[in-house]
Structure formats: structure tokens, C-alpha cells
Amino acid sequence: MVRVTDEDLALIHPLKRDPETGEPYLQLAPPYAHIVLTPQRLSDVPAVVENLNDPRIHKNLIGPPLPYFHGDAVDWLTSGRTDSEYALARIRAGKPFVEAVVTRAIRDISNSSIAEAKLIGDCCIDRHGFDDILDADLSERLDKENAAKATGDPTITWSVGDWIDPAHQGQGIMTAVIATLIREWCIPKMNTRIIFASAFMGNRASVRVFEKNGFRNLPDAPDVLQLPDAKGGGRMGLHRLEWRLEEQAREE
Numbered sequence: 732m733v734r735v736t737d738e739d740l741a742l743i744h745p746l747k748r749d750p751e752t753g754e755p756y757l758q759l760a761p762p763y764a765h766i767v768l769t770p771q772r773l774s775d776v777p778a779v780v781e782n783l784n785d786p787r788i789h790k791n792l793i794g795p796p797l798p799y800f801h802g803d804a805v806d807w808l809t810s811g812r813t814d815s816e817y818a819l820a821r822i823r824a825g826k827p828f829v830e831a832v833v834t835r836a837i838r839d840i841s842n843s844s845i846a847e848a849k850l851i852g853d854c855c856i857d858r859h860g861f862d863d864i865l866d867a868d869l870s871e872r873l874d875k876e877n878a879a880k881a882t883g884d885p886t887i888t889w890s891v892g893d894w895i896d897p898a899h900q901g902q903g904i905m906t907a908v909i910a911t912l913i914r915e916w917c918i919p920k921m922n923t924r925i926i927f928a929s930a931f932m933g934n935r936a937s938v939r940v941f942e943k944n945g946f947r948n949l950p951d952a953p954d955v956l957q958l959p960d961a962k963g964g965g966r967m968g969l970h971r972l973e974w975r976l977e978e979q980a981r982e983e
């Protein structure tokens with residue numbers, strides 16, 4: 732489990748510290764105060780395996796393998812924990828900016844404490860890999876340029892990956908999670924100015940979540956992805972959207 736101390740609190744604001752677990756967390760504002768965001772936990776393995784083998788989730792995701800095994804979840808959660816620990820270490824060392832969303836695990840505390848709250852989803856905001864660009868050389872060049880930028884560089888393009896379990900879909904939760912993470916963490920702690928988002932062609936729910944957060948539609952990228960055989964093979968197009976802080980500021 733990723734833990735912080737009371738001495739860390741001033742540095743990690745607006746994250747709070749759960750006294751029971753010692754974990755940092757972010758609580759959404761009403762009417763979503765029953766949702767908290769924490770670091771990932773190794774005890775999330777069963778929930779991750781269940782959700783990433785559920786067609787209602789995996790049919791819209793390119794990254795995770797299918798079938799999704801226990802070991803896949805262990806590797807993924809371990810690497811997320813390392814990213815969170817690294818970000819917290821940077822903050823403790825006085826660095827102004829970090830690379831990762833420390834609290835990406837979404838939990839519902841309606842009927843439990845934070846310590847016992849089951850994982851209901853995930854929202855990751857990390858560097859964009861430009862896999863929405865069909866020209867392989869251009870995609871690779873942009874990916875390398877973006878990856879080479881120093882932490883905190885305001886010209887970094889970030890991208891969002893997200894899922895929420897079917898029982899919690901359609902309640903406005905992911906829209907509120909993304910709004911909260913951008914405002915409370917990505918802008919102040921990652922110096923995020925540009926965020927790219929994409930969704931499989933026809934995934935209107937995902938597009939809506941981004942539109943509701945002020946993302947602007949870009950032209951679709953037809954047939955840009957090759958789906959693995961386990962997901963039916965063939966080509967898949969992407970809806971593409973972009974968020975720029977300067978545009979948000981102008982609209983306010």
C-alpha cells in the first residue's frame with residue numbers, strides 16, 4: 732500500500748491522509764462525495780481481473796491483454812504503485828512537478844471505509860504515445876519527442892485512459908473523476924496544459940465524458956488501430972479529442 736505521513740500533508744495538498752490505512756486520497760465533491768480516489772493496491776487484483784475480462788469493459792480498451800490474468804493485474808498494479816511512490820518521493824524532495832496521478836484508483840465508500848472500499852474503476856493520465864496517427868514514422872517521432880521532455884514541461888501532451896465497472900456506469904462518476912483529477916492534481920502537480928483523449932469508434936459514452944470536461948472534438952482517425960485476434964482482429968477507428976488549459980481559461 733502507498734502511504735504518507737502527517738508531515739507529508741502540507742506537501743501533497745489537496746490529497747488527504749486516511750488515518751486507518753495511511754494512504755493519500757482525494758474525495759470528490761458532492762454529489763459524488765461517496766467516491767474517493769486512492770493509489771492502487773495489490774489487493775485490487777481480483778477486481779481488476781474481473782473487470783478487464785468483462786466484455787462491457789474490454790471491448791473498448793486496446794491496451795490490456797485478453798484474457799486478462801492474475802499475473803497481468805499484479806504487474807500492472809505493481810508498476811502503478813512504483814509510479815505513485817516515485818511521484819511522492821519527488822514531492823518530498825521539493826521538486827515542483829511529478830509524472831503521475833498518485834490517486835488513480837476509483838473506490839465507492841457508500842457502504843465501507845476507505846480501507847475496505849473495493850476498486851470500481853481506474854483513471855490514468857500519462858504521456859500520450861500518439862498511437863492515433865496512422866503514419867508509423869510520424870507517430871514514433873512525436874512519441875519520442877513527447878517522452879523526451881522534462882517532467883513539468885508545459886508542452887507535454889498527456890492522455891487519458893479510463894474504465895469503470897458496469898454497476899457504476901452512467902452515474903456521472905467518470906466525468907467527475909476526470910474533472911477532479913485535472914483540476915486538483917494534473918494542473919498544479921504535473922503542470923498539465925494539453926490532454927489528448929481517444930475512444931473506439933462508436934464509444935459515445937467515453938466521448939461524452941470528455942466533451943462534458945471541455946475537450947474539443949478533433950477529426951476521427953478511421954482504421955488507425957489493429958485489434959488483436961482476441962478482440963476480433965481487423966482495424967478500428969478512433970474518435971479523437973483534445974483539451975487545452977488556455978482554451979478553458981478563455982471560456983471561463
Ligand SMILES: CC(C)(COP(=O)(O)OP(=O)(O)OC[C@H]1O[C@@H](n2cnc3c(N)ncnc32)[C@H](O)[C@@H]1OP(=O)(O)O)[C@@H](O)C(=O)NCCC(=O)NCCS
Nearest residue numbers: 791893894895900901902903904905906930935936937939
Ligand atoms: C466510458 C466510461 C468510462 C464512462 O464512465 P461513466 O462513469 O459511465 O460516464 P458518465 O456517467 O460520467 O457519463 C456518460 C455519458 O455518456 C452518455 N452515454 C452513455 N452511453 C451512451 C450511448 N450509448 N450513446 C450516447 N451517450 C451515451 C451518458 O448519457 C452520459 O452523458 P450525459 O451526462 O450527457 O447524459 C464507462 O462507460 C466505461 O468504463 N466503459 C468501458 C470502458 C471504456 O469505454 N473506457 C474508455 C476508453 S476510451
